[in-house]
Amino acid sequence: xSSTFDTVATIIAETCDIPxxxxxxxxxxxxxxxxxxxxxxxxxxxxxxxxxxxxxxxQWTQEVNDGKATTEQYFVLDNLCARIDGLVAAxxx
Amino acid sequence: xxxxxxxxxxRIVALDVDARTVKAHAKIPPTSTIFxxxxxxxxxxxxxxxxxxxxxxxxxxxxxxxxxERMPFLxxxxxxxLRAFVSPGQALTITARVVHEGSGFTITKAAIxxxxxVVADSELTLRLTxxxxxxxxxxxxxxxxxxxxxxxxxxxxxx
Numbered sequence: 001x002s003s004t005f006d007t008v009a010t011i012i013a014e015t016c017d018i019p020x021x022x023x024x025x026x027x028x029x030x031x032x033x034x035x036x037x038x039x040x041x042x043x044x045x046x047x048x049x050x051x052x053x054x055x056x057x058x059q060w061t062q063e064v065n066d067g068k069a070t071t072e073q074y075f076v077l078d079n080l081c082a083r084i085d086g087l088v089a090a091x092x093x
Numbered sequence: 094x095x096x097x098x099x100x101x102x103x104r105i106v107a108l109d110v111d112a113r114t115v116k117a118h119a120k121i122p123p124t125s126t127i128f129x130x131x132x133x134x135x136x137x138x139x140x141x142x143x144x145x146x147x148x149x150x151x152x153x154x155x156x157x158x159x160x161x162e163r164m165p166f167l168x169x170x171x172x173x174x175l176r177a178f179v180s181p182g183q184a185l186t187i188t189a190r191v192v193h194e195g196s197g198f199t200i201t202k203a204a205i206x207x208x209x210x211v212v213a214d215s216e217l218t219l220r221l222t223x224x225x226x227x228x229x230x231x232x233x234x235x236x237x238x239x240x241x242x243x244x245x246x247x248x249x250x251x252x
Binding site for chain 2 (some may be wrong): 041043048056
């Protein structure tokens with residue numbers, strides 16, 4: 001069974017045509033991988049489908065815009081995967 | 094269809110918010126300056142306008158689902174297929190269904206039929222935002238009334 005990171009990295013590689021081996025747990029999706037907001041919608045769609053969740057992108061964006069969170073908290077892949085795991089766990093609770 | 098106002102839907106004939114589907118009718122006008130250029134001697138409804146018609150139909154479905162709380166904007170067109178020539182004067186039946194409701198975006202599959210035959214289809218992504226201007230919301234409500242958008246789909250659900 002592949003890890004959350006493996007699944008997410010594969011989704012990013014296939015969706016954005018980014019070489020898989022350049023995608024690291026410490027990569028920032030926007031700053032390091034150059035993923036823009038439109039591409040991130042495709043990634044969110046694929047993640048939602050793969051994990052049976054709904055990434056709360058609107059809430060995250062609002063929190064960043066309000067200065068209550070940093071983009072690193074949501075878009076560094078390690079952190080993104082932790083949030084995905086949290087959403088999956090909450091779904092099963 | 095009022096091409097000069099970019100209003101490509103004449104009438105919403107069915108909107109099912111539970112099934113997340115919509116059906117609209119549109120009649121292509123028999124004449125338009127668009128057809129003088131596209132193409133001389135062989136007038137055709139431009140494919141990009143067929144895609145726009147599918148996007149507008151999808152948009153009305155989303156407006157029905159969000160009860161006029163979000164404005165959908167076309168963000169991505171995937172696998173658009175223009176399967177047959179569509180000519181001035183032809184009547185279109187446009188359908189759309191939600192494939193995925195994400196956070197701040199919705200993905201639909203839409204199709205256009207002429208005389209029961211699919212002439213175009215596509216998967217569309219629409220980005221949803223709060224109405225950026227109250228005049229836009231008011232304007233959309235006027236269009237909604239003009240195209241028989243069901244009033245019940247404009248109101249918040251009870252409770």
